[in-house]
Amino acid sequence: MIFNTPIFFWFFCIFILFYGFAFLKQTPRLYLILISSLVFYGAWNYAFIPLLVGSGIADYYIAQAIDKSQSRQSKKRWLILSLVINLGILATFKYADFAIESVAQLLAVLGYQASFTTLSWVLPVGISFYTFQSLSYTIDVYRGDMKPRKGLLEFVAALSFFPQLVAGPILRAKHILPQMHAIALPKWNAVKHGFLLITVGLIKKTGADLLAIPVQAAFEAKEALSTLEMWTGVIAFAGQIYGDFSGYTDMAIGLALLLGFKIPLNFRVPYFALSPVDFWRRWHISLSSWLKDYLYISLGGNRNNHRTRNVFLTMLLGGLWHGAAWTFVAWGAFHGSIITATHYLANLKIFSRFNANNSFITKFVKWAITFYLILLGWVFFRATDINSAISIIGNLHAIGTSSVLGLHAWTIFIMTSVWVLLMHVMDYYVIKSADKLEGKTWLFWFLIILGQAICLFIGEPSNEFIYFQF
Template sequence: MLFNSYIFLFFYLPILLIVYYGVLKTIKARNAWLTLMSYVFYGWWNPVFCLLMMASTASDYVIGKYLYRTESPAKRKLLMTLTIIVNLSVLGFFKYYNFFAESLNGTFAWLDLPIYAPIITGLILPVGISFYTFESLSYTIDIYRREVKPANNLVDFFCFISLFPHLVAGPIMRYVDLDRQLKQRDHSEGKFAVGIVFLVTGLLKKLIIADNVAPLADAVFNAPAGTTVGDAWLGALAYTMQIYFDFSAYSDMAVGLGLMIGFEIIQNFNSPYQSVSVQDFWRRWHISLSSWLRDYLYVPLGGNRKGKYRTYLNLILVMLLGGLWHGAAWTFVVWGLYHGVLQALERALGERHPLKQLPVWGQRLATFLLVLVGWVFFRAADLPTAFRVLGNLVGYHGGQPVQPLDLAQPLGLAFLTFATIVSMSYPNLWQQPVRLNWRTAVVYGLGLVVSVVLIMTQQNSPFLYFQF
């Protein structure tokens, strides 16, 4: 089920809220209702995968209880190892099976072995598995570290993992973020109204900006031949805006929906295209993933405590694994390595880094261009496509025919221009207080009407991060 669908807005959400506020009065009953409805939300795509999420959640709940009670260091380490293996094995199987199967099929087909039977591919990736696996895993790790106590009951833990606002595309929540709120949270008209503001903001970012610049990006990355320099830049810039406004739209909507039921969900974006360095970008982009990788991977690897060369290696390794978290493809490997190397260079050069010699606006522009180049690998279907687009950006076509794509679509270009100016010049919704007055009501009321009209008149498009 999509947030930007009439089924969600006109049926699912009203039913959930009517029962939540009109029928149920205790926090336990409301948590149980949210858990049930979250599974309905998740099972809308494929009910079978509800069983997988239930099994994963129950496993970590039981292991978490034993971890907290066990005093023996050896047993605690064994339990921790067990939960890491179980979680990462499930995630790895669904996420990387097709990649390795296709690689083996290609290798053996090249070898032309007559006795080789191709491995079956086409395994479906469960929506949101990357997010809820990391959430569940952080729970047991935090218990192992004695940083959090286990959930009071099974329903609360199931509610934490399955809570529909952040279930399928984040932010990646930790139990410590929601522990208190699962036991007691505030509900007020003001909080509900701010939630509507975030919800409508996310709808408008997705429906008006992300979905309208997407065709510009698709035209360039799906082109069968080389494109002009101008078209290549338009396509790369369009995807740079599409992924930000699409992903941050989901995060805004998750925050808004959370507020409407009393939950305060963490910030996931902080004007990332205004960053002055790549390290600064990763403090602003997909903040929940960046902090997860820092606390559960970078720090355990030694962080910056084992010398400068080990620090550089850790940065590269963490970003490489962050790339693989997004999917099993060489494009994600290169994207992760690219960002890892850039961060290692910034750390190594310090104040001698060329970016540091520029004025602030120059640092922002240079960082933006570096990030844009990285998005080319992230978006491309394969490495040849990525290198073709990168070559087109500088006028290189490698003997390929040049295909003008006629991307000068007035509406798409207008939204692309607007998105670029806003993302690079203005603060996002998190950085400014929401003023609840009649003007706000009128503006966001009209925004909701526009969103509904767009939902009813155009085909719903999934959020980009559903595939990760």
């Protein structure tokens, strides 16, 4: 089920009728959340419900076992079991074919013609999100950061909580489980904020679908395009993926607010970042903080002069998390490289004055360089293969090519750029206005309804959210 579809609207209305009016006690509400979440997930494919529930049950009991274990050794063994289960599921469904194909390609390069059969299994929706979420629980218990929770129902309901199930944000157990333990009535002000987020998310998603048109034109062009058109395509993709993903999480956070749950922000105006490190503090925050806390720090973090290696490895695996393809590995490696380069340059004396300078011009230069690098990164992310990505990056820097569309090419470029900027302005406004909705006039809420109407009028609901595939 996708949020911006009629079936989800009816599903949610029915859910709210029960949630708000029928089951007022804690336990029935938990059952309602769990069953509804499984219906929500099952609408895509019922066959994968056991996988979702099974991995949750396994981690719930593994966390109990970790807590009860007396020795460090024993705790470690239970944690390894959790890692094997979660990463095993991920590896089997998401990476097995990629590994098989890569081995076959490698052997072919070495001159051996081997025939392998790929699994060609369907990738369960949201698998990367819920396995990471579940895994964070056992790791937290292992590290002693939290005590295991009593209540399997709460745990599985939290893991499968439908607003965030299929595309995040990746919730931490310590954040969601206490809320699930004592479900609170939503406050009207939070509900209003929820409605605002849902509308903004819907607008961003609709805008992202519109941007898919120039993106497709640029990345799947059958004829040579001008430099301007290629830049338009790349900026449009930056807007598309941002609008699509942050739009989805806005809706997820908004829906959760309607139910009385608070989910942390997943994006903070990321294209306003002033450095690659800053970008990752603003983009898909729940994933980047997960990778930092559970991977980067586990690798040793900044200690032992291994920061470069650890950053690079973290980003490489972060890239691979997004998809089983070399383009995603390249994207991760690219970000690993630019973060490492940023760290290196920050330590150089000649840049110390530049880094310390907070003037508008310095900030603009920092922003421009960062945005340029992020755009180059998106080329790897979107291109069908590495060769195409390199070719597109070459085209982006080809000088003197003119568009047959003439002035219209500039119009499209400006419209695309303005829309990407507008999405950020909306984001900024929503973050700022979270607790200032009390005194908003009827005109404000009319504009919200108008925004919804525009999204209903246009938009391509048949386009799935890009991040579903991860």
